[in-house]
Amino acid sequence: MLELERARKHYDSPSEDVDAIQAVHDVSMIVRAREFVAIFGPSGSGKTTLLKLAAGLLRADSGFVRFQGRDLATLSKADMLAYRRIELGFVRQNFDLDEGLTAEENVELPLLLSGVHHRKARERALAALDEIGLVSRAGHTPEKLSGGEQQRVAIARALVVEPKLILADEPTGNLDSETGDTVLDLLSALPRQRGAATVLVTHDRRVAGYANRVVEMRDGKLTESDLVESQTSIDE
Secondary structure: OEEEEEEEEEEOOOOOOOOOEEEEEEEEEEEOOOOEEEEEOOOOOOHHHHHHHHHOOOOOOEEEEEEOOEEHHHOOHHHHHHHHHHHEEEEOOOOOOOOOOOHHHHHHHHHHHOOOOHHHHHHHHHHHHHHOOOHHHOOOOHHHOOHHHHHHHHHHHHHOOOOOEEEEEOOOOOOOHHHHHHHHHHHHHHHHHHOOEEEEEEOOHHHHOOOOEEEEEEOOEEOHHHOEEOOOOOOO
16 A cells, blocks of 8 residues: 655755754555554654655655555656545644634535535535544534544544545644543554554554554664564454
């Protein structure tokens, strides 16, 4: 589903006396369909940069990032836009909801941008909210929702396009433990229920434990010897 091959990404240093910062350095990994992978590591280890490479939000300086065999670097602007809107669901730590829209309208938005008729978009948005137990809150704006509810709306928005790949950037970072567990239960069920590949980045080992596979990242590198298989089978 997703493949990185010797991918590199650096950021220029603000000081001429300091070398460029290697955020992602020679990273190679494969994520299969129906797999839930956690990329675990401390802040500054390159996790979010790696996720942005996978989303096509950043372009690798060298190496390859492929989705279903297609090199993201070779996609046209139109194909890249289609990848982000149709193939990909992105869940962020800060929820990233439009404050002026209701929960239903936030979930509808990616469908409308993809050309889905408003009536059909509304039906699918309400079905997605119902799936996460928030259809009763469909008419509420983000300010009237708790943090956990906002994150669940963000997940519904990511799911409503029925993506093949879901990327989650510290999705429980702004939530208390109990609410975070609810969100993690939802994310961990997606590969099994929808067949999508899910990649989550986190600095919390307990959060990483929800995944089928945990890969540790430090100083821009994935360390093969630190690769841990959880007790949960993909086929369960």
